[in-house]
Amino acid sequence: MKNYLSPLASGLKPSGIRKFFDLASTMEDVISLGVGEPDFATPWVMRESAIFAIEQGQTMYTSNAGLIELRRELSKYMAKHQGLNYSPDNELLITVGASEAIDLAFRTLISPGDAVLIPDPSFVSYGGCAELAGAEVRYVPLRAEHDFRLQVEDLQMAYTPNCKLLVLSYPNNPTGAIMNRDDLLPIARFVSENDLIVISDEIYSDLTFEGEHTAFANLPYMRNRTLHVHGFSKAYAMTGWRIGYVAGHEDIIQVMTRIHQYTIMCAPIMAQIAALEGLKSGESAKKDMVMEYDRRRRIMVNGLRQMGLTCFEPLGAFYVFPDITATGLSSEEFAEELLKEEKIAVVPGNAFGPAGEGHIRCSYAYSTEQLKEALNRMARFVSKRI
Amino acid sequence: MLTEDDRRLLHLLSQDCRLTPEEISIQTGLTPDYINKKTKQWEKDKVILKYSVLVNYEQLEEDRVTAQIDLKVAPQRGQGYDKIAQRFQKFPEIKSVYLMSGDFDLSLLVEGKNMHGIAQFVSDKLSPLDFIETTSTRFILRRYKQDGIEFFGEEERPKRLMITP
Ligand SMILES: Cc1ncc(COP(=O)(O)O)c(C=O)c1O
Numbered sequence: 150m151k152n153y154l155s156p157l158a159s160g161l162k163p164s165g166i167r168k169f170f171d172l173a174s175t176m177e178d179v180i181s182l183g184v185g186e187p188d189f190a191t192p193w194v195m196r197e198s199a200i201f202a203i204e205q206g207q208t209m210y211t212s213n214a215g216l217i218e219l220r221r222e223l224s225k226y227m228a229k230h231q232g233l234n235y236s237p238d239n240e241l242l243i244t245v246g247a248s249e250a251i252d253l254a255f256r257t258l259i260s261p262g263d264a265v266l267i268p269d270p271s272f273v274s275y276g277g278c279a280e281l282a283g284a285e286v287r288y289v290p291l292r293a294e295h296d297f298r299l300q301v302e303d304l305q306m307a308y309t310p311n312c313k314l315l316v317l318s319y320p321n322n323p324t325g326a327i328m329n330r331d332d333l334l335p336i337a338r339f340v341s342e343n344d345l346i347v348i349s350d351e352i353y354s355d356l357t358f359e360g361e362h363t364a365f366a367n368l369p370y371m372r373n374r375t376l377h378v379h380g381f382s383k384a385y386a387m388t389g390w391r392i393g394y395v396a397g398h399e400d401i402i403q404v405m406t407r408i409h410q411y412t413i414m415c416a417p418i419m420a421q422i423a424a425l426e427g428l429k430s431g432e433s434a435k436k437d438m439v440m441e442y443d444r445r446r447r448i449m450v451n452g453l454r455q456m457g458l459t460c461f462e463p464l465g466a467f468y469v470f471p472d473i474t475a476t477g478l479s480s481e482e483f484a485e486e487l488l489k490e491e492k493i494a495v496v497p498g499n500a501f502g503p504a505g506e507g508h509i510r511c512s513y514a515y516s517t518e519q520l521k522e523a524l525n526r527m528a529r530f531v532s533k534r535i
Numbered sequence: 536m537l538t539e540d541d542r543r544l545l546h547l548l549s550q551d552c553r554l555t556p557e558e559i560s561i562q563t564g565l566t567p568d569y570i571n572k573k574t575k576q577w578e579k580d581k582v583i584l585k586y587s588v589l590v591n592y593e594q595l596e597e598d599r600v601t602a603q604i605d606l607k608v609a610p611q612r613g614q615g616y617d618k619i620a621q622r623f624q625k626f627p628e629i630k631s632v633y634l635m636s637g638d639f640d641l642s643l644l645v646e647g648k649n650m651h652g653i654a655q656f657v658s659d660k661l662s663p664l665d666f667i668e669t670t671s672t673r674f675i676l677r678r679y680k681q682d683g684i685e686f687f688g689e690e691e692r693p694k695r696l697m698i699t700p
Binding site (some may be wrong): 164166169170173174179181183184185186188190272273275317346354431440447448494517 | 543546547551561562563564693695696697698699
């Protein structure tokens with residue numbers, strides 16, 4: 150049936166993670182540091198509110214853009230916590246995860262011939278969604294020597310006049326890097342000079358462990374050039390509920406809402422209700438989780454450095470991205486041998502783009518006991534090689 | 536006021552008091568020196584009263600019962616609630632003493648080997664005290680959660696996929 154496939158769709162490469170997933174899934178007693186989601190269950194107040202909603206028969210469609218109560222609360226929340234002002238009526242859209250928001254953004258903005266600047270390494274969906282929307286993807290390398298912060302020189306190198314969009318993603322998956330206001334200002338200038346629109350995926354913003362997160366839309370002149378993508382998956386431990394959101398200029402959000410209306414209708418109501426409860430009363434549960442991640446982050450960085458790996462200090466998300474070149478292995482070799490020898494699963498850095506080569510991504514969304522055991526096994530593995 | 540660092544330090548210690556200053560240092564970025572000094576100070580100031588273990592005796596099938604005994608008392612001249620409470624706290628059988636709002640004044644948690652033992656304690660030691668007006672004794676049948684720890688029920692460790700983006 151292959152010749153029935155659309156070349157665009159069949160041309161999509163399987164995510165680099167897939168291969169590893171298949172390998173790891175065949176083995177037993179594996180401690181996996183390969184998971185990009187929290188190990189916490191959703192805070193009970195939120196689960197309880199969804200259970201109650203179901204009992205009350207709240208099982209219907211909501212308005213396309215999402216429950217107005219949720220959009221209102223979100224608008225207030227964003228103003229209070231991120232200094233962002235978006236109208237709940239026409240500048241906010243509730244999506245099925247940040248994933249849907251990313252897909253919609255490309256579909257709404259890409260015309261034939263347009264190019265998109267995407268950092269490398271980065272979350273696997275950007276490239277795929279951009280290609281599906283018909284964009285030419287131009288990767289911009291992030292470099293370890295700059296702590297994986299995006300540099301204007303690298304943007305300039307990758308830029309071509311048909312570039313229309315830039316994807317930003319800080320705190321970053323897979324590196325754990327953050328960019329503060331001073332780091333972002335030159336990027337904002339570059340965006341203005343080249344008349345770009347930015348898709349800023351800030352889904353990990355609450356998981357910032359030093360200083361305050363800066364929302365890109367808050368930089369001078371960036372509000373109308375930015376689609377602010379966010380969601381409840383990470384900070385509220387809500388991955389399975391599938392609730393994200395996107396805020397931006399009315400002209401863009403309204404067209405995104407139209408596509409969403411045809412393809413999705415609306416995000417599931419019980420999940421929207423749980424998210425609403427999270428905004429109202431989930432703050433302390435969220436803070437507790439952030440505190441716990443910070444503690445694990447420090448254990449991981451310390452452990453990896455002690456075994457002799459170079460590991461820059463990740464200040465966001467829940468990943469560490471150590472340099473493994475000292476072992477003489479490639480990322481994939483390292484990950485594969487580590488899995489076979491010590492039954493520890495990590496994700497090779499190049500699964501997130503060629504510039505991730507020489508690194509592995511370790512998630513620390515695990516209990517401290519698991520992390521310590523994993524570090525012990527990794528230390529044994531590394532000591533045989535350096 | 537507690538600083539954010541000290542709040543974290545106390546939180547970690549109350550989660551797991553076996554952590555060494557070196558381990559806490561790794562997990563918080565505070566120096567072992569600071570941690571040592573701070574905990575010593577807290578011990579001296581009676582901020583940290585004890586490093587304790589939470590035991591689930593039901594798991595051991597040990598005989599042990601706890602009663603909550605609420606008391607209405609009539610404070611006497613020169614004997615406020617504090618005085619009365621201090622008198623109660625001397626009994627080793629009484630594990631907790633609280634001053635309460637509402638219908639009763641003091642609430643005690645009393646531990647014994649069995650119901651009989653506690654009944655004996657109440658009739659021997661408490662009832663004769665003439666400042667006690669009324670008592671209400673209720674036995675705890677099962678402990679589901681204490682000090683933030685769930686005693687029964689499955690631990691929540693949701694199954695995740697092995698590798699996700
Ligand atoms: C950077 C980044 N953006 C978006 C997502 C997708 O999140 P959601 O569950 O909201 O679709 C992820 C999930 O791994 C992510 O790491």
